[in-house]
Amino acid sequence: MSSTSIRTIPTVDPPLAEALAALLVDVVAQGASVGFLNPLAPADARAYWTDVPKPGVTLLVAEQDGRLVGTAQLHAAQQPNARHRAEVCKLMVHPAAQRRGIARALMDELEKAARAAKRTLLVLDTRSGDVSSDLYRSMGYVEVGRIPRYALSSSGQLDSTVFFYKELG
Numbered sequence: 393m394s395s396t397s398i399r400t401i402p403t404v405d406p407p408l409a410e411a412l413a414a415l416l417v418d419v420v421a422q423g424a425s426v427g428f429l430n431p432l433a434p435a436d437a438r439a440y441w442t443d444v445p446k447p448g449v450t451l452l453v454a455e456q457d458g459r460l461v462g463t464a465q466l467h468a469a470q471q472p473n474a475r476h477r478a479e480v481c482k483l484m485v486h487p488a489a490q491r492r493g494i495a496r497a498l499m500d501e502l503e504k505a506a507r508a509a510k511r512t513l514l515v516l517d518t519r520s521g522d523v524s525s526d527l528y529r530s531m532g533y534v535e536v537g538r539i540p541r542y543a544l545s546s547s548g549q550l551d552s553t554v555f556f557y558k559e560l561g
């Protein structure tokens with residue numbers, strides 16, 4: 393099995409925007425609920441990624457044999473009363489690379505980045521019933537509740553979302 397390398401990305405140059413866009417388009421086509429609807433135009437996906445890097449955002453990419461296979465983000469809360477908090481966002485692994493532990497490795501690195509930045513309370517949400525909930529529970533994230541009809545799916549129905557938190561020790 394190829395080894396996975398994970399790195400932090402300070403800026404998204406055009407080749408990386410292309411690779412991230414292809415990943416996002418394929419993940420959305422697989423049915424993922426990550427903020428976009430299928431079919432996602434590659435140009436829209438590229439525009440999204442180009443805008444991601446900004447102060448307070450940690451963008452990670454996972455690569456195998458030099459190919460992008462996954463990504464995740466940590467968004468540090470900017471409010472003066474929330475400098476201990478951050479949100480985990482846009483965790484995704486390419487359909488051809490799933491179930492090899494890449495998401496877990498990305499989450500481990502995000503937690504390291506959060507600790508280094510003294511962000512000790514992590515929050516996230518994910519569509520109810522998705523396999524991502526199993527990953528988050530297995531890593532110690534605590535479910536706080538669900539909001540029904542939270543986000544539209546590509547098939548046209550409104551899906552509920554489950555919210556989690558984790559306090560880093």
Ligand SMILES: CC(C)(COP(=O)(O)OP(=O)(O)OC[C@H]1O[C@@H](n2cnc3c(N)ncnc32)[C@H](O)[C@@H]1OP(=O)(O)O)[C@@H](O)C(=O)NCCC(=O)NCCS
Pocket residue numbers: 419424425426482483484485486489490491492493494495496497517518519522523524526527530
């Ligand atoms: C959720 C997602 C990121 C998991 O990526 P992955 O690299 O395949 O996950 P891992 O191999 O690290 O698996 C971690 C755990 O997730 C759970 N899991 C992942 N895929 C699963 C599947 N198909 N069926 C059941 N459990 C699954 C398991 O608990 C697994 O642990 P295990 O292998 O010890 O059983 C990936 O399926 C994905 O990109 N989905 C679409 C985007 C998405 O929904 N992202 C979450 C947004 S909040």
